[in-house]
Amino acid sequence: MKSRMICLSILLIAATAGSVLAQNAGISSGYPTPRNSFSPAERTGHGLYLRYCVLCHGVYGDGNGDTAPFIDPKPRDFTIATFKCRSTPTGTLPLDTDLIHTLVRGVETSNMPSWRPLSDENRTDLIAYIKTFSDRWKTEKPGEPIKIPPETPVDIASIRRGHDLFQKVECWKCHGQQGHGDGPSASTLTDSKDQPIRPYNFASAGNDARFKCGVTNEDLYRIFMTGLDGTPMPSFADVIQPNDAWDLVHYLRTLQVNRRSKEREVLKAAGGPATLKTPENKSENNSPSNSTTLAHSGGR
Amino acid sequence: MRTKQMLVALLTLFVCPYLLFAAGTVSGKVTYTGTPARQKPIDMSKEPSCAKQHATPVTTETVVTGPDNALDNVVVYVSSGAPDDGQVPAQAVTYDQKGCQYIPHVQAMHVNQELKILNDDQTSHNIHPLPKVNREWNKSQPPGTPPISEKYDKPEFIPVKCNVHPWMHGYFAVLTTNHYDVSKDGGDFKLPNLPPGKYTITAWHEAYGTQTADVTITGNETKDVNFTFKAKPY
Numbered sequence: 001m002k003s004r005m006i007c008l009s010i011l012l013i014a015a016t017a018g019s020v021l022a023q024n025a026g027i028s029s030g031y032p033t034p035r036n037s038f039s040p041a042e043r044t045g046h047g048l049y050l051r052y053c054v055l056c057h058g059v060y061g062d063g064n065g066d067t068a069p070f071i072d073p074k075p076r077d078f079t080i081a082t083f084k085c086r087s088t089p090t091g092t093l094p095l096d097t098d099l100i101h102t103l104v105r106g107v108e109t110s111n112m113p114s115w116r117p118l119s120d121e122n123r124t125d126l127i128a129y130i131k132t133f134s135d136r137w138k139t140e141k142p143g144e145p146i147k148i149p150p151e152t153p154v155d156i157a158s159i160r161r162g163h164d165l166f167q168k169v170e171c172w173k174c175h176g177q178q179g180h181g182d183g184p185s186a187s188t189l190t191d192s193k194d195q196p197i198r199p200y201n202f203a204s205a206g207n208d209a210r211f212k213c214g215v216t217n218e219d220l221y222r223i224f225m226t227g228l229d230g231t232p233m234p235s236f237a238d239v240i241q242p243n244d245a246w247d248l249v250h251y252l253r254t255l256q257v258n259r260r261s262k263e264r265e266v267l268k269a270a271g272g273p274a275t276l277k278t279p280e281n282k283s284e285n286n287s288p289s290n291s292t293t294l295a296h297s298g299g300r
Numbered sequence: 301m302r303t304k305q306m307l308v309a310l311l312t313l314f315v316c317p318y319l320l321f322a323a324g325t326v327s328g329k330v331t332y333t334g335t336p337a338r339q340k341p342i343d344m345s346k347e348p349s350c351a352k353q354h355a356t357p358v359t360t361e362t363v364v365t366g367p368d369n370a371l372d373n374v375v376v377y378v379s380s381g382a383p384d385d386g387q388v389p390a391q392a393v394t395y396d397q398k399g400c401q402y403i404p405h406v407q408a409m410h411v412n413q414e415l416k417i418l419n420d421d422q423t424s425h426n427i428h429p430l431p432k433v434n435r436e437w438n439k440s441q442p443p444g445t446p447p448i449s450e451k452y453d454k455p456e457f458i459p460v461k462c463n464v465h466p467w468m469h470g471y472f473a474v475l476t477t478n479h480y481d482v483s484k485d486g487g488d489f490k491l492p493n494l495p496p497g498k499y500t501i502t503a504w505h506e507a508y509g510t511q512t513a514d515v516t517i518t519g520n521e522t523k524d525v526n527f528t529f530k531a532k533p534y
Binding site: 080082089090091092136140168169170173174184185188189190192227229230231232233234235236238239294 | 346423424426427428430432435436437438439440441442444445448463464465466
C-alpha cells in the first residue's frame with residue numbers, strides 16, 4: 001500500500017513538472033513561442049500579450065480569441081493593421097502614440113477596457129508586439145497626423161452652422177436627427193467583418209460621456225475627420241473645411257442632452273433646439289445651402 | 301550568291317516586321333450552366349432621390365445574365381504569358397454612384413492606376429472598399445463634391461460597399477496587366493494586341509470563382525476562348 005502511494009506521488013509530481021515545463025517552453029499551451037528575430041521590446045510585449053490580450057485578440061492576433069464569440073463588437077484583428085482610433089487619415093497606419101492612447105483609454109461601447117494600470121514601458125512593449133502581426137508595419141509608414149486648427153468660439157452661429165452641416169453631409173442617416181443612433185440606415189450597418197454595428201448614441205451617457213476614441217472636443221473633431229477605419233463611420237476630411245468641422249463639433253455636443261456643456265448652455269439661452277429649425281433663424285443666418293460650404297464643392 | 305542575298309533581304313524586309321508587329325486577339329463569350337440564384341429586389345423607398353431614377357424595379361447585381369445563358373461582369377484577363385510591362389495607364393478609370401448603384405458594377409484597373417470615384421446622386425454616399433491585402437479606407441462623398449481619387453498598389457479583387465445604402469455592392473479588380481476586359485452585352489469579351497506567345501487567360505466572377513484557359517497566339521489572328529461557369533446557390 002505504502003509503495004503504491006509513493007508510486008502515485010512520483011507519477012503526479014512528474015506529470016505536473018512535465019506540464020509546467022511544457023508550458024514554459026510554449027508547447028502544450030498551444031501558444032507560439034517568441035521568434036528569435038524579436039527585439040527585446042517585442043519579446044516583453046509577447047509575454048504581456050499572452051497574459052492580458054490573448055483571450056480576446058487570439059494567439060495569432062486575428063481577433064479570434066477564446067472569448068471572441070461572446071464579444072460584441074468583435075475584438076480588433078491586428079493582422080490587417082486597420083485601427084479605429086487614429087490621428088492619421090483614413091487608410092493609413094496610426095502613430096504609436098495613437099495606439100498607446102487607445103490602451104490607456106480603452107474603447108467606449110466595446111469590451112476593450114482601459115489598461116491604465118500598466119506601466120508606460122509595458123504599453124510600449126505591447127504595441128511593439130502587436131505590430132509583429134502585420135507586415136504592413138514593415139512596408140508602410142504611419143500617416144501624417146491631420147492638422148487641427150485652434151477651436152473656434154462656441155456661439156449660437158457656430159452651433160447653427162454645425163446643425164446645417166449635420167443635415168448637409170447627412171450624419172442623421174445613421175445617427176438619427178436627434179443623434180440617438182437610430183437613423184434610417186442604422187439597423188443595416190455592418191463593420192468590415194460583416195458584423196452588425198450600432199451608430200453612436202449621443203444621448204446615451206451623462207456628464208462622463210465618452211466617445212469611442214476620446215472625450216474632448218478635439219477628440220470628437222478627429223473622429224469624424226479621420227473616420228473610424230474598419231467601421232461604417234467614414235472620413236469627412238475631404239468634404240468638410242477645417243474650421244467648419246468645429247461648428248459640427250459644437251452642434252454634436254448639443255445632442256448630448258444628459259451632459260452639461262457650454263454648447264448646451266448657449267443653445268438653451270438662444271431658445272433651445274427648436275430655434276435651429278425656425279425659418280426666422282434660417283433667414284438670419286442664411287439657409288443651409290449658403291451657410292456651410294463643403295470643401296472643394298462645386299464640380300469635378 | 302547574289303540571288304541568295306536578295307532572298308534574305310526580302311525575307312528580312314517582309315517577315316521581321318510581321319513578327320515584330322503581329323498582334324493577335326483572344327475573344328469569346330462567358331456563359332453559365334444550371335440555374336443562377338434569383339436576384340433580390342432592392343427597396344429604395346428610403347432614398348426617394350434614387351428610387352425615382354429607376355423606371356423599372358432594381359435587383360441586386362451579384363449575377364447578371366443575358367440571352368443564351370450569357371454571364372456579364374466577369375473579369376477576363378491575361379494572368380500569365382504576358383509579363384507586366386509595368387506601364388500604368390495615364391488615364392484614370394471611373395466608378396460612378398448613380399441611382400444608388402455602382403456603375404460599372406465591376407471596375408477593372410491596373411495596379412497604381414488612378415481610380416476616380418464620382419457621386420452623381422443627390423444623396424451622400426460613403427465609399428467603403430474592403431480589401432484584404434491593400435489598405436482599407438472609408439470616405440464620405442456628399443452630392444456636389446469632387447471625385448475621390450485613389451489607387452491600389454497590390455493586385456486584388458476588392459468588394460466595395462456603401463454603408464448608408466446597404467444594397468450597394470460592387471467590385472474593384474486590381475490587376476498586374478493591361479490585357480483585361482469585363483464581359484458585357486451578352487457575356488462578350490475581347491483581349492486585343494497580344495504579341496505571339498503562350499498565354500493563360502483567367503476569368504473571375506464574384507459568385508462563381510475563377511476559371512483558366514491556355515491559348516497560343518502565333519501572329520495576326522483571333523483565337524476563340526469561351527468560359528462556362530456552373531451556376532450555384534450562394
